[in-house]
Amino acid sequence: MDPTRDPDFKPPSPNEQLQPPPDPKSTIPKSVPIVPFVPADLNETIDAPFNLEAVSHAHKNQNKKSTKNKKNKNHIPLNQFDFQPLSTNISEDEIIESGSQNSSPKTNAIDSEDDTNHNDEKTKASQNTTTTDTDSNATTLDYNRMSGTRVSFSTLGVLKSQIADLEEVPHGIVRQARTLENYEFPTHRLSKKLQDPNKLPLVIVACGSFSPITYLHLRMFEMALDAVIEQTRFEIVGGYYSPVSDNYNKSGLAPAHHRVRMCELACERTSSWLMVDAWESLQVNYTRTAKVLDHFNHEINVKRGGIQSVTGEKIGCKIMLLAGGDLIESMGEPNVWADQDLHHILGNYGCLILERTGSDVRSFLLSHDIMYEHRRNVLVISQLIYNDISSTKIRLFLRRGMSIQYLLPNSVIRYIQEHGLYVNSSEPVKQVLDSKD
Numbered sequence: 001m002d003p004t005r006d007p008d009f010k011p012p013s014p015n016e017q018l019q020p021p022p023d024p025k026s027t028i029p030k031s032v033p034i035v036p037f038v039p040a041d042l043n044e045t046i047d048a049p050f051n052l053e054a055v056s057h058a059h060k061n062q063n064k065k066s067t068k069n070k071k072n073k074n075h076i077p078l079n080q081f082d083f084q085p086l087s088t089n090i091s092e093d094e095i096i097e098s099g100s101q102n103s104s105p106k107t108n109a110i111d112s113e114d115d116t117n118h119n120d121e122k123t124k125a126s127q128n129t130t131t132t133d134t135d136s137n138a139t140t141l142d143y144n145r146m147s148g149t150r151v152s153f154s155t156l157g158v159l160k161s162q163i164a165d166l167e168e169v170p171h172g173i174v175r176q177a178r179t180l181e182n183y184e185f186p187t188h189r190l191s192k193k194l195q196d197p198n199k200l201p202l203v204i205v206a207c208g209s210f211s212p213i214t215y216l217h218l219r220m221f222e223m224a225l226d227a228v229i230e231q232t233r234f235e236i237v238g239g240y241y242s243p244v245s246d247n248y249n250k251s252g253l254a255p256a257h258h259r260v261r262m263c264e265l266a267c268e269r270t271s272s273w274l275m276v277d278a279w280e281s282l283q284v285n286y287t288r289t290a291k292v293l294d295h296f297n298h299e300i301n302v303k304r305g306g307i308q309s310v311t312g313e314k315i316g317c318k319i320m321l322l323a324g325g326d327l328i329e330s331m332g333e334p335n336v337w338a339d340q341d342l343h344h345i346l347g348n349y350g351c352l353i354l355e356r357t358g359s360d361v362r363s364f365l366l367s368h369d370i371m372y373e374h375r376r377n378v379l380v381i382s383q384l385i386y387n388d389i390s391s392t393k394i395r396l397f398l399r400r401g402m403s404i405q406y407l408l409p410n411s412v413i414r415y416i417q418e419h420g421l422y423v424n425s426s427e428p429v430k431q432v433l434d435s436k437d
């Protein structure tokens with residue numbers, strides 16, 4: 001659990017300057033900056049027309065500069081091989097679980113136009129896909145909500161087969177690989193193109209244990225979506241869970257492949273826009289959150305060149321961390337987070353903070369120097385309906401043979417039962433009860 005035990009971890013120096021030195025091991029080449037816009041820059045003129053030309057111009061200049069400095073290694077041309085389809089390694093039990101072995105090709109949203117054949121081949125193992133009119137309406141609604149605009153289904157490049165909002169409707173389930181060698185970044189629900197000319201693309205990433213994923217973890221994204229639409233000039237083009245690797249050593253952590261699989265089931269069966277990225281969970285060592293965000297930036301902005309604007313130009317996509325108040329408060333604890341990482345996360349990426357019952361996030365923001373310095377890049381999300389489902393309590397209920405119905409998706413409950421997860425946990429009960437209460 002304690003990241004300071006990681007061999008890679010550097011304790012923050014008390015005399016450190018406020019601007020952190022660039023991380024020498026960062027995967028982001030210097031000539032491809034992290035998208036510089038912050039929520040506070042944009043929300044002041046929320047109803048005014050947005051000058052995308054200026055943004056594109058700045059983006060082009062940036063590209064020109066980097067070409068001048070050295071060969072522009074970072075401009076990755078948009079071709080079919082940029083957009084790898086997902087791994088479709090399926091275990092037998094997973095096939096049985098999804099109820100059907102009929103194959104029906106499932107096309108990746110971002111891949112669809114570029115790489116249909118390639119994708120078809122890789123997705124032979126997808127399950128039979130059933131969609132109804134209700135499904136299609138739901139997806140149109142979701143995507144409308146993401147941009148706050150009304151667009152027709154066909155303009156989105158979204159296939160009906162990607163819809164998965166009715167828990168028990170059988171459909172293809174996308175799987176993440178179980179080894180790094182087979183790993184591919186999931187893009188099947190990443191919007192390829194912005195729908196609103198007045199907005200900038202945003203991907204949100206939730207890091208955590210997700211042992212197991214609950215309805216609170218799913219609600220986090222929906223609350224973030226509402227806040228982003230209401231208070232910023234960003235359009236969410238994708239949402240990802242990044243479960244920690246087994247090296248996090250937190251008690252109650254089920255093996256990473258189970259946690260990834262439960263997140264996948266939850267996303268695929270209850271959402272039409274959320275995805276799970278197994279990269280962090282597959283790392284041999286514990287990976288600091290700053291590096292996880294670098295990985296997302298690398299996959300989306302460096303490898304894929306960003307997201308297309310309405311006019312078809314590629315623009316950089318902002319990546320933000322989505323975290324609960326407790327996680328944010330851990331940033332104030334000594335020797336947990338490195339100061340330079342906090343500057344990187346809060347300054348360069350930004351954070352959507354979901355308030356948690358019993359924790360005063362706004363006061364914390366005010367009292368924490370680094371957080372306060374980057375406050376314009378932080379958005380606090382209020383919970384209008386308080387939800388405090390905790391994975392710790394779920395594990396305790398399972399251990400005591402109590403019901404966990406309606407606290408997490410049925411598909412996840414079934415998975416836990418089938419794999420006998422958490423029932424024999426040896427997590428100290430005192431710790432379970434004390435945790436975050």
Ligand SMILES: Nc1ncnc2c1ncn2[C@@H]1O[C@H](COP(=O)(O)OP(=O)(O)OP(=O)(O)O)[C@@H](O)[C@H]1O
Pocket residue numbers: 206207208209210211216217220252322323324325326327328354355356357387388389390391392393435436
């Ligand atoms: N009740 C809550 N309110 C707001 N955010 C939450 C809440 N519970 C968890 N989160 C957030 O969800 C993310 C994933 O957290 P995590 O996997 O630790 O969930 P958890 O339920 O707190 O787990 P555990 O009980 O095992 O500590 C973190 O950003 C965390 O802050």
Ligand SMILES: O=C(O)c1ccc[n+]([C@@H]2O[C@H](COP(=O)([O-])O)[C@@H](O)[C@H]2O)c1
Pocket residue numbers: 003207208209210244250287288289290327330336337338341
């Ligand atoms: O990057 C760091 O230094 C760091 C320090 C403490 C916690 N984190 C991350 O915060 C998340 C905490 O998850 P959890 O389940 O312990 O609430 C998890 O994704 C950790 O990797 C990250």
